Amino acid sequence: MTTSTAISCAGVSVFFDDFRALNKVSIDVKAGQVVALIGPNGAGKTTLLNALSGRLPQTTGRIMLGGTDISRVPVHRRAAMGLGRSFQIINIFPEMTVRENLRLGAQPHKFRFQPFWRDVSGWRDLDEKACAVAEEVELTDVLDTPAAMLSHGRQRAVELGLSLMSDPSVLLLDEPLAGVGQAEIDQTVALIERVRHGRTVLLVEHNMDVVMNISDEIIVMINGEILMRGTAAEVQADPRVREAYLGSGDRDA
Template sequence: MTSTPILSTAGLRKEFRGFVAVNGVDLSVREGSIHALIGPNGAGKTTVFNLLTQFLKPTSGRVVYRGRDITAMAPADVARLGLVRSFQISAVFPKLTALANVRVALQRRAGFATQFWRSSGVLAALDDRARALLDDVGLSAHAETDAADLSYGRKRALEIATTLALEPDLLLLDEPMAGMAHEDIGRVSELIRTVAVGRTVLMVEHNLSVVADLCDQVTVLARGEVLAEGSYDEVSRDPRVREAYMGSEHA
């Protein structure tokens, strides 16, 4: 982890017909870190994610990635720069095998995602890399399993594999533990720790035990504004944070 920010925002603001969802957010994500964005429901976390990846355009403010202002860029162009996100709802193709799902992502990276007339030999050339990515996320034994037949935790692992196929420098994970059974949480938490080696992770997460265990830096949002920032220990001791978000769990 370095002190150099890979991603930062300045005065980020988003209004929806007079409602201010995000208000003057200044965020700095250090390269090589695992950084959590937490806060109560309605705090603006997912809206911030959408602004960072240009799925939404800010009302004002700017987003800088590796020193480059990306505020006006299209989402696909942002992803090509190496800033790639996952979503709260697993986004895999249920009727394709795990291997085929990863291969589709690799096709996109190779520039022929929609060129289905490519020969099977050309597509098969991607299999070794696809299998290596499945191995990275602990799914080697499930390469030929349809995604629909995977457990929820393994579906999320598959989604991470397809995201890694796009070779991100900065991986944005939107509530990766949402809806998981306890045994899956530990597995996916270790997976995130593994894939974070050599890259940066920014994650929205409600599970505070996961945040405490994984994250180097935590930013707390409340009502669309930054309430506190620091290590988990630092923000968990902040009385404003305890009142706004952690009070029921840390009373």
């Protein structure tokens, strides 16, 4: 495992009018690490992911992907540069089959100036890539099922698969377990365990058992700032974290 920084931000703030959703947050994630962002609702976790992925413009601060400054790079370019992301609410192409979803995911990256009118099913490398990822996220059996007809857990897999199509080096996962039934949680966790290989993962998650298990490090956020950073054991032992959760009257743990 290398120790170079995969993604980092320095002094990033996001203001909505006069409300500070993020206040001068700096984090860095080493290549190959799995880092979890936790904290009570409204702590700014999703806002941070949004700023990193480019969905929300930061008011101040700098964002680096590998050695490149991407502070002003638009979302689609960041994706092309190897920054993948999944969403808290399932965010896929509902009317397309799983295959069409995944194929579309590869298109911006695998498809350049070939004759654009040729039937999409004729692009072999798109299809191969789609099948490979489908295998990785265990969707091979439902390749030709419309995505809207799948169970929530499997839609999560499509969501994850879409994020993988661009061969991202860094994955931002926003509550990958949100809405996943108890029965499918283990499957989804196994999925995350599998896709983390060779990638850097930054995830927001409320399920503490899972967070403690899969993350190398945990960052605790509150009120748009970072409260502490440490291993699972350090976080569990820290009284400030307990207070942060209890103080907000919100016990997701």
